[in-house]
Amino acid sequence: MKAQEYPQPVLELIAALKRMPGVGSRGAERLALWFLQQGRAEARQLAASLVTAADSVATCPECGFFSNAGETCTACADAGRDSRLLCVVEQPTDVLPIERSGSFRGLYHCLGGKISPLDGVMPEDLAVDKLLQRVADRPGCEVILAVGSDVEGEATALYLAEQLTSLDCRVSRIAQGMPAGAGLGHADAVTLMRAIEGRRNL
């Protein structure tokens, strides 16, 4: 007697779903069974969305955010934005959180990562040349360094600030301090130190 198992296509679907981040064996099995019980339309729809996204989504040649293939992204194409304000982020996925905060109306620049020699990521692996070129094209612009506040982010910000000194631009770094709505009791020592160092007169 052989133990009952799912048919091969189900096992393959489970394996494919399990490769997604945050989806374990049980979760992948539950998702696969859900698709089977929903009927063909649901599975076909996700399959079509996956293929369409994989085929038609590209990287904006200007800023590195997502765009439709062969086009710049909607921000770079938007004449209503302040093109003399460049916000430098690590990843394309960092753009929408800033956008949703409603506090920025300039253009973005996605580096594609942060300097991290231990992970083999050096400045030449990032979109630094393109940034310098975009800044040179906009004399007197402001460059906001919105990279992360971890060690690699700090190193990246310092490196970029150094590279930008010879250009006609103002360089700023987003503030570090207490996150909104947090009690002092939950803040770590480094956050508190930076919040005190960065204090502002009222």
Next chain:
Amino acid sequence: MKAQEYPQPVLELIAALKRMPGVGSRGAERLALWFLQQGRAEARQLAASLVTAADSVATCPECGFFSNAGETCTACADAGRDSRLLCVVEQPTDVLPIERSGSFRGLYHCLGGKISPLDGVMPEDLAVDKLLQRVADRPGCEVILAVGSDVEGEATALYLAEQLTSLDCRVSRIAQGMPAGAGLGHADAVTLMRAIEGRRNL
């Protein structure tokens, strides 16, 4: 100025992923971005698995478990199984947990649900006729009712037991009592009541 958003195919992929059970807005966005950053192969592979599973997986005409289209499932096709032992479950997804327990070597019968008048599920919506026919084909067989121990499961078990009285078969119900490894302090009153009622001599 328009707020920067993802290209339309990305938004559609997020919407499709979000329909999966247990995946919220943030989770769907994270998964979609992961697919975009993995490149086309990963998205295409999941898409292919989804389409293959949707097209080639069917329901076993004998027991209602998953099977390859046009075939019976591996258990029904397995001559090494005890065909005079039928385990009745609510859903096809209940089969593998029993199978993995290693404690059953007969055939299964998936009802497709449980009697629940409030949800509009009546006995005629379940694979009861097929069960009666399978039992009639196996005089002297044993039918193990492995439906759930909730109210609807109990009602379904009682209904099936009644339907089966006129047939030449033995009907049993899986035991109810303390789950393995649980302390008495965590058991609810109904579980304890059933565990005491179902006590066995040592």
